[in-house]
Amino acid sequence: MIPxxxxxxxxVYSFILSILAMGFxxxxxxxxxxxxxxxxxxxxxxxLTLTFSLMGMVPYTAMPFAFLLGGAISxxxxxxxxxxxNKGTSIVGLMMxxxxxxxxxxAGMNIYADYLAQVFKLYAxxxxxxxxxxxxxxxxxxxxVSAATSIGLVVFFTLMLIKTKFGIAMRAVMENxxxxxxxxxxxxxxLSIAWFFVGGIAGLSGSLYPIWFAMxxxxxxRMFISIFAACVVGGLRSIYGSxxxxxxxxxxxIIVTYLLSIYFxxxxxxxxxxxxxxxxxxxxxxxxxxxxxxxxxxxx
Amino acid sequence: xxELTIDILTFFCVYVIITLSLNFQHGYAGxxxxxxxxxxxxxxLVAAYLPGRLAMLIYNIKGLDFAANNAAxxxxxxxxxxxxxxxSIMLLVVTLAVAMGLCYLxxxxxAYPSLKLPADYLALFMLCAGESLRVIGMQTDWLAGGVMGxxxxxxxxxxxxxxxxxxxxxxxxxxxxxxxxxxRMCNSPLGRLLRSIRENELTSASLxxxxxxxxxxxxxxxxxxxxxxxxxxxxxxxxxxVGGYTRVDFSFWxxxxxxxxxxxxxxxxxLGTFGLVIMRRIMIVAKHYFWFLPFNVVWFExxxxxxxxxxxxxxxxxxxxxxQPMKVSEYVRKVLKLEAKE
Amino acid sequence: xxxxxxxxxxxxxxxxxxxxxxxINVSKRFGNxxxxxxxxxxxxxxxxxxxxxxxxxxxxTLVNCISGVYKPDxxxxxxxxxxxxxxxxxxxxxxxxxxxxxxxQPFMRMTVAENLLVCGQDNPGExxxxxxxxxxxxxxxxxxxxxxxxxxxxIGLQDKADNLACELSGGQLKLLELGRLLMLISKxxxxxxxxxxxxxxxxxxxxxxxxxxxxEFGISFLIIEHRLDIAMKYVDFVYVLSAGSVVASGTPxxxxxxxxxxxxxxx
Numbered sequence: 001m002i003p004x005x006x007x008x009x010x011x012v013y014s015f016i017l018s019i020l021a022m023g024f025x026x027x028x029x030x031x032x033x034x035x036x037x038x039x040x041x042x043x044x045x046x047x048l049t050l051t052f053s054l055m056g057m058v059p060y061t062a063m064p065f066a067f068l069l070g071g072a073i074s075x076x077x078x079x080x081x082x083x084x085x086n087k088g089t090s091i092v093g094l095m096m097x098x099x100x101x102x103x104x105x106x107a108g109m110n111i112y113a114d115y116l117a118q119v120f121k122l123y124a125x126x127x128x129x130x131x132x133x134x135x136x137x138x139x140x141x142x143x144x145v146s147a148a149t150s151i152g153l154v155v156f157f158t159l160m161l162i163k164t165k166f167g168i169a170m171r172a173v174m175e176n177x178x179x180x181x182x183x184x185x186x187x188x189x190x191l192s193i194a195w196f197f198v199g200g201i202a203g204l205s206g207s208l209y210p211i212w213f214a215m216x217x218x219x220x221x222r223m224f225i226s227i228f229a230a231c232v233v234g235g236l237r238s239i240y241g242s243x244x245x246x247x248x249x250x251x252x253x254i255i256v257t258y259l260l261s262i263y264f265x266x267x268x269x270x271x272x273x274x275x276x277x278x279x280x281x282x283x284x285x286x287x288x289x290x291x292x293x294x295x296x297x298x299x300x
Numbered sequence: 301x302x303e304l305t306i307d308i309l310t311f312f313c314v315y316v317i318i319t320l321s322l323n324f325q326h327g328y329a330g331x332x333x334x335x336x337x338x339x340x341x342x343x344x345l346v347a348a349y350l351p352g353r354l355a356m357l358i359y360n361i362k363g364l365d366f367a368a369n370n371a372a373x374x375x376x377x378x379x380x381x382x383x384x385x386x387x388s389i390m391l392l393v394v395t396l397a398v399a400m401g402l403c404y405l406x407x408x409x410x411a412y413p414s415l416k417l418p419a420d421y422l423a424l425f426m427l428c429a430g431e432s433l434r435v436i437g438m439q440t441d442w443l444a445g446g447v448m449g450x451x452x453x454x455x456x457x458x459x460x461x462x463x464x465x466x467x468x469x470x471x472x473x474x475x476x477x478x479x480x481x482x483x484r485m486c487n488s489p490l491g492r493l494l495r496s497i498r499e500n501e502l503t504s505a506s507l508x509x510x511x512x513x514x515x516x517x518x519x520x521x522x523x524x525x526x527x528x529x530x531x532x533x534x535x536x537x538x539x540x541x542v543g544g545y546t547r548v549d550f551s552f553w554x555x556x557x558x559x560x561x562x563x564x565x566x567x568x569x570x571l572g573t574f575g576l577v578i579m580r581r582i583m584i585v586a587k588h589y590f591w592f593l594p595f596n597v598v599w600f601e602x603x604x605x606x607x608x609x610x611x612x613x614x615x616x617x618x619x620x621x622x623x624q625p626m627k628v629s630e631y632v633r634k635v636l637k638l639e640a641k642e
Numbered sequence: 643x644x645x646x647x648x649x650x651x652x653x654x655x656x657x658x659x660x661x662x663x664x665x666i667n668v669s670k671r672f673g674n675x676x677x678x679x680x681x682x683x684x685x686x687x688x689x690x691x692x693x694x695x696x697x698x699x700x701x702x703t704l705v706n707c708i709s710g711v712y713k714p715d716x717x718x719x720x721x722x723x724x725x726x727x728x729x730x731x732x733x734x735x736x737x738x739x740x741x742x743x744x745x746x747q748p749f750m751r752m753t754v755a756e757n758l759l760v761c762g763q764d765n766p767g768e769x770x771x772x773x774x775x776x777x778x779x780x781x782x783x784x785x786x787x788x789x790x791x792x793x794x795x796x797i798g799l800q801d802k803a804d805n806l807a808c809e810l811s812g813g814q815l816k817l818l819e820l821g822r823l824l825m826l827i828s829k830x831x832x833x834x835x836x837x838x839x840x841x842x843x844x845x846x847x848x849x850x851x852x853x854x855x856x857x858e859f860g861i862s863f864l865i866i867e868h869r870l871d872i873a874m875k876y877v878d879f880v881y882v883l884s885a886g887s888v889v890a891s892g893t894p895x896x897x898x899x900x901x902x903x904x905x906x907x908x909x
Contacts, residue, residue: 032420033420034420034421034423034424036334036424036427080610083614084613084614087614089613089617091332091419091420092326092332093613093617095332095334095420095423096555096559096609096613097610097613099552099555099606099609100606100609100610100613101606103548103552103602103603103605103606103609104602104603104606106548106602107599107600107601107602107603107606110596110598110599111595111596111599114595114596114599115595221431221547222431222435224427224428224431225428225431225432228424228425228428229428232421236421269439270435270436270439272432272435273432273435273436276428276429276432279425279428280413280425283413283416283417283421283425284412284413284416287416287417481774484773484774484775484776485770485773485774488767488768488773488774488776488779489759489760489762489765489767489768489773489779489783490767490768490769490770490773491773492752492756492759492760492768493760493768495749495751495752495756496749496752496756496760499748499749499750499751499752500747500748500749500750502711502731502743502747503743503747503748503749504732504760505730505731505732505735506709506731506732506735506740506741506743507732507735507740507760507761507822507826508732508735508736508763508826509732510730510732511732517770521770623751625751625752625753625756625806626753627753627804628753628755628787628803628804631755632787635776636776636780636783636784637776637780638784
């Protein structure tokens with residue numbers, strides 16, 4: 001029987017990862033540029049949660065600020081990438097532009113960690129905020145918050161896509177950028193808002209991470225592997241596929257590795273790498289992911 | 301002062317090998333790979349694992365583990381290797397051969413997904429592969445000392461007080477050979493073939509060229525040379541700390557060096573590497589001049605890299621020395637070494 | 643329909659009765675759309691065959707199936723006695739069947755000279771190991787260069803040799819496409835609209851080259867063209883394609899007399 005803490009870890013992790021995967025795919029679909037700074041943007045807000053907790057507040061109060069921070073950074077990144085794209089820069093150049101932001105945020109995170117170390121006399125190289133968490137009926141609040149946030153975001157997003165004018169405009173832009181332009185949709189505005197939103201939810205999800213897990217400045221780089229794996233498994237161009245992929249990868253990383261670690265105890269530290277293997281196999285065997293498989297079963 | 305110069309020079313050598321390999325892969329063949337550090341780490345890991353243990357076998361040192369009792373083993377190996385140039389050189393050669401052979405294989409295996417994936421996802425895949433290898437290296441103590449790292453042998457200890465210079469001279473010689481090899485290859489019909497595949501794979505195929513095989517061979521060759529760079533770097537440092545092989549230092553900086561120098565132009569890449577290596581080394585040495593920075597100067601490097609990358613992308617994406625295809629008369633004179641016709 | 647769809651081989655007096663290219667009952671569909679239905683054509687040796695039909699009739703799809711860009715869903719393609727159905731593009735080219743593209747596809751950032759030189763086959767300089775040793779490929783390169791100069795002269799682009807392909811005009815790019823094929827020593831060439839968008843003088847120029855190549859080297863051509871006023875003068879046989887099927891075939895005169903053209907193009 002799998003211990004409760006492991007199951008809870010898997011659940012929290014899957015909610016966070018699935019939202020992150022969905023956001024990454026959304027950014028990819030809109031501009032055909034994978035955002036290499038994505039994980040870093042998401043995990044930059046962990047330091048906000050840390051700061052708020054150190055100041056004595058409930059960690060969740062950081063959430064709205066995390067949304068704004070992630071959104072703002074993502075918005076600025078969009079402006080740079082859109083500018084270069086209009087100039088005719090190749091995909092290589094556009095990905096380099098995302099790397100520019102990745103580097104700045106990476107440096108920023110570390111500088112802030114150093115600053116915290118000075119001011120709060122705390123080694124922010126590795127921290128976990130689980131002790132600052134609230135308990136609701138002796139269940140860690142993070143469980144409920146991460147579930148509510150993820151489910152809420154998916155519902156909100158789906159409704160927005162279907163019901164609102166903005167959502168329809170966004171679908172049009174994702175489908176065919178030029179055609180949407182010709183039809184009078186302000187594509188630049190739609191994409192700026194979309195990227196702000198995605199950055200925001202990335203920041204939101206990221207800010208929840210340290211409330212359960214241990215955090216260090218390299219988590220972003222490692223999570224990028226898992227996010228990539230989730231998107232590959234789900235289907236590179238499918239938003240809901242990535243959502244599903246996020247759950248699958250999260251569960252396999254935690255539950256499957258746990259089960260394997262009963263026989264091979266050393267495997268537990270290599271969790272992130274197992275996602276990489278799954279991604280590699282998926283890329284070779286089913287390149288269009290689960291979404292592609294479903295499409296094939298339906299139509300083809 | 302001499303030490304500083306040699307330090308810069310050797311650092312430059314390693315990076316030239318890396319950037320020329322990148323230019324070969326991307327500037328010539330058009331393969332977009334952000335996980336450059338993957339074969340480099342492989343080379344470093346081989347250098348961390350193999351020569352020390354082989355030396356232990358040769359000198360019959362038992363009861364100790366190279367990784368766990370690193371300091372003790374090194375102190376036992378040093379006197380032995382200091383008086384045994386033959387074994388030292390043999391260890392160096394074997395390490396290089398194994399590392400390059402392993403990288404050749406890995407390049408071959410990596411080529412399989414690389415040819416099926418769209419360009420941007422290949423780049424990501426290689427980046428994740430490199431990061432995964434780094435995670436593995438940092439978690440596994442017996443491989444390369446895990447997070448703490450591991451000290452390795454110096455194949456030039458037999459030069460006593462000149463052992464560092466010996467290693468440096470070796471590095472310079474190897475680099476010169478690599479530069480020569482790449483120059484020859486790039487200015488030959490192969491270079492032309494690679495560029496044609498970069499420009500238009502379909503047209504290339506319609507000229508009878510097997511684009512997939514050629515891209516695979518390019519990647520494999522490039523991997524092998526990058527493994528060489530990893531081994532050299534490890535021996536020059538005298539130690540392997542896997543955590544130090546970050547994507548910023550060994551993937552993104554080389555990309556910037558190539559882009560600023562001039563993608564597709566070996567000379568441009570060479571000069572770009574030179575300029576940036578000098579800049580970085582001097583920054584590290586002249587740390588105290590950066591007193592005005594409110595933060596640790598270590599973090600200034602990625603910010604500087606970001607700023608330079610952004611500036612290049614916006615103002616001069618083709619680099620300082622853009623690619624210049626050769627005129628026919630030039631080609632005939634310089635490459636074929638014949639009299640110019642017509 | 644037997645009299646309407648004669649195979650090209652039957653209306654020729656050939657010493658060698660076996661056609662160079664045999665397309666047998668080839669079909670190709672994209673989802674529910676049938677681009678080609680049971681298409682069969684023959685191209686004899688040393689001949690120029692024209693493939694015509696309205697837009698969307700499947701001409702380029704057929705050429706794509708023959709040249710290996712697409713894999714046919716049904717049927718067989720035999721070239722020079724070998725079954726080439728579904729082979730990769732570069733293998734089909736190596737067997738002697740080359741093609742040009744409707745929209746010229748040059749190597750943009752390479753010079754005109756390089757665009758032609760890269761066509762050389764079996765050049766040891768293109769192998770990884772041998773490229774390092776100049777002695778191994780110097781002589782072949784010399785021959786390659788000589789041939790390139792000849793081709794440049796033939797297509798009239800001598801003074802553009804050092805220009806990048808992206809600097810050429812549309813007509814010059816069409817000439818470059820032809821030039822590339824001249825560098826390849828093929829047995830047959832598939833040309834997709836070789837005179838599309840080209841002025842009449844140049845168009846006749848190009849077709850004269852094609853006829854000369856057929857006469858001098860014995861190379862066969864299958865040409866897709868819309869400019870019937872110019873093309874019909876130079877070809878030996880015509881196939882008419884409509885909605886994915888061959889609806890008529892014969893010599894240019896027979897086709898015109900059949901009157902089928904009006905139905906097919908105006909329907």
